[in-house]
Amino acid sequence: MAKVRFDTPMAEKQFSREEIRAMRRSYGEAGLSQLDPDPFKAFADWLLEAHENPMIIEANAMVLSTLGSDSMISTRTVLLKDISEGGFTFFTNYESRKAHAMESNEQVSLLFPWYAMERQVAIQGLVAKVSQEESHEYFATRPWGSQIGAWASHQSSPLASREELEQRYAGAAQKWPEGSVVPCPPYWGGYRVTPLSIEFWQGRYSRLHDRLRYDRAITTADWELNRYYP
Numbered sequence: 483m484a485k486v487r488f489d490t491p492m493a494e495k496q497f498s499r500e501e502i503r504a505m506r507r508s509y510g511e512a513g514l515s516q517l518d519p520d521p522f523k524a525f526a527d528w529l530l531e532a533h534e535n536p537m538i539i540e541a542n543a544m545v546l547s548t549l550g551s552d553s554m555i556s557t558r559t560v561l562l563k564d565i566s567e568g569g570f571t572f573f574t575n576y577e578s579r580k581a582h583a584m585e586s587n588e589q590v591s592l593l594f595p596w597y598a599m600e601r602q603v604a605i606q607g608l609v610a611k612v613s614q615e616e617s618h619e620y621f622a623t624r625p626w627g628s629q630i631g632a633w634a635s636h637q638s639s640p641l642a643s644r645e646e647l648e649q650r651y652a653g654a655a656q657k658w659p660e661g662s663v664v665p666c667p668p669y670w671g672g673y674r675v676t677p678l679s680i681e682f683w684q685g686r687y688s689r690l691h692d693r694l695r696y697d698r699a700i701t702t703a704d705w706e707l708n709r710y711y712p
């Protein structure tokens with residue numbers, strides 16, 4: 483495999499331990515006393531507030547953690563594209579590293595880090611593929627360039643050079659020129675995470691943060707809402 487070449491000079495700035503520690507901030511007064519008894523409604527309220535906050539870009543970006551068959555946890559950002567059928571949906575390559583991990587272990591976590599609002603939502607759940615119809619329906623709504631990109635990428639596989647990727651892109655673009663219908667690749671589609679717990683965190687003064695977590699009761703499958711020490 484070709485060596486990776488850095489085109490940009492490496493940053494010269496080195497942070498001292500003191501400078502990193504000085505990044506600490508105090509959190510605000512926005513308390514968390516009221517949440518809708520339905521965690522999906524509570525989540526929708528927070529997602530909307532994050533989306534409308536100019537300090538937050540891509541409010542629907544979430545950090546997905548998966549457990550591989552080698553017992554290693556891996557983590558990456560994906561975009562939330564739907565909240566339906568009691569779950570949170572994202573789309574990806576079914577042959578990627580995360581997809582292999584989710585084949586071995588259906589347990590995953592999602593994290594929405596809305597730091598500018600001193601908020602996070604952390605979700606634990608079980609993941610499953612969505613139907614092929616659902617994947618095809620969403621794929622058809624994607625911009626042409628993203629559709630072609632899905633055909634060009636063997637996501638998570640070693641790549642010899644940037645040129646190879648661009649050649650594959652050009653090849654797919656020739657096959658399906660802009661304006662034509664690009665089919666959904668057979669290895670591309672969605673996953674839905676069905677939550678078992680959803681925790682809402684709001685930063686407060688003196689690190690006395692608010693933490694409220696909904697857990698699914700094992701017997702009734704109803705949501706139980708409890709407050710936890712920060």
Ligand SMILES: Cc1cc2nc3c(=O)[nH]c(=O)nc-3n(C[C@H](O)[C@H](O)[C@H](O)COP(=O)(O)O)c2cc1C
Binds near residue numbers: 573574579637638
């Ligand atoms: C803001 C942001 C959004 C992303 N959205 C997606 C996404 O929706 N689906 C996806 O497959 N990768 C997405 N990625 C790329 C992933 O983080 C990751 O690099 C890629 O999916 C390969 O992960 P894996 O090798 O662990 O499978 C996104 C990255 C960023 C920074």
